[in-house]
Amino acid sequence: MNISEFIETAKTLNVLGIKITKDNETAAEWYSEAECRRNIYSATKSFTSCAVGFAVQEGLISLDEKLTDAFAEDLPDSIDENLKAATVRDLLTMCLGQEHGNLMGAQRPLYKEDDWVKMSLAIPFKYKPGTHFVYNNVGPYLAGILVQRRAGCDxxxxxxxxxxxxxxxxRPTWETDPLGNSFGAGGLFLTLSELHSFGLFYLNKGKWNGKQILSEKWIEESTKPADTDYYGYLFWRGECNSFRADGKYSQISMVLPDKNTVISLVAECRKGEELMRALYDLVCSKL
Incomplete structure (x- = not known):
């Protein structure tokens, strides 16, 4: 597969490497530097989604459980009706009900509080859950916390x-909160090939080396549109019926089920929309 035209664009957008697998064969790959583990930023959220899937599969978590039950010891003194209505599922869709994004990268070093669970639940729930898309690290963070509490490990x-x-x-490195809990909204460090293998796992609907590891039903549910057309359970939706793990500066593993293809890249790109357009054009012209 000739991706030379895309590579020329990729160079101008600070792409560091790209890997494409089609029909279980490597179709193309290119690197501007040797692979190393890098922060995949918010692509981490998709791994948290995966962890929730395993926890659901093992009966540790129900998506219908109310947050007021799941976090009964962490609730604020005053509990509004929207918080009362929120469920574990709402942690995964970016429609939790809070007005602004919290626990974001520039905010985390500045918090005086160490207990981010109680802090997060005390933030007002202005909207009814499921009605307003607000990109917010609180949901995936709390989802990750719940998995850790129920499983008894990070x-x-x-x-x-x-x-x-x-x-x-x-065993990879994963950012933690001040109390040592894995931060489910970001901070996982992986190589391009490791990130790519995650995309292949999802393309194969939870099967690896012939063994069904994670429920195919969960893979389908978590990657289809949830409360919006463009977001599932901590996965972005996109053109060509694609879904992707997507982190800051374009750490991406995009799955294209209709084309039996996974495209992954790592980058230091400040022009994400331009890079996504080039990726979609590559998909349209070459696959």
Whole structure:
């Protein structure tokens, strides 16, 4: 597969590497530097979604559980009706009900509080859950916390035997909150190839080396549109019936089920929309 034209564009947008697999064969790859583990930023959220899937599969979590039950010991003194209505599912769709994004990258070093769970739940729930899309790290953070509490271990330890070991990913680094909990909204460090293997796992609907590891039903539910047409359960939706894990500066693993293809890249790109357009054009012209 000739991607030379895309590479020329990629160079101007600070893409560091790209890998394309089609029909279970490597179709193209290119690197501007040797692979190393990098912060995949918010692409981490899709791994948290995966962890929730395993927890649902194991009966540790129900998406219908009320947050007031799941976090009964962490609630503010005053609980508004919107918080009372929120469920675990609302943690995954960016329609939690809070007005602004919190626990974002520039905010986290400045918080005086160490208990981010109580802090997050005390933020007003202005909207009825499921009605307003607001990109917010609170949802995936609390989802990750719930998995950790129910499983009795951090997200790295939880996902290692269930996902990472199968995919050949040695124990990775993952950002933590001040109390040592894995930060489910960001801060996972992976190589391009490791991120790409995650996309392949989802393309294969939770099957790896012939073994069904994660429920195909969960893969389908979590990657289809949820409360909006462009977001599932911590996965972005896009053109050509695609879905993707997507992190700041364009750390991406895009799955195209209709084309039996995964395209992954790592970058230091400040022009994300331009890069996405080039990716979609590549899909249209070459696949």
């Amino acid at each position: 997200l790295v330890s939880y996902l290692t035997p269930r996902l990472f070991s199968h995919l050949g990913i040695k």
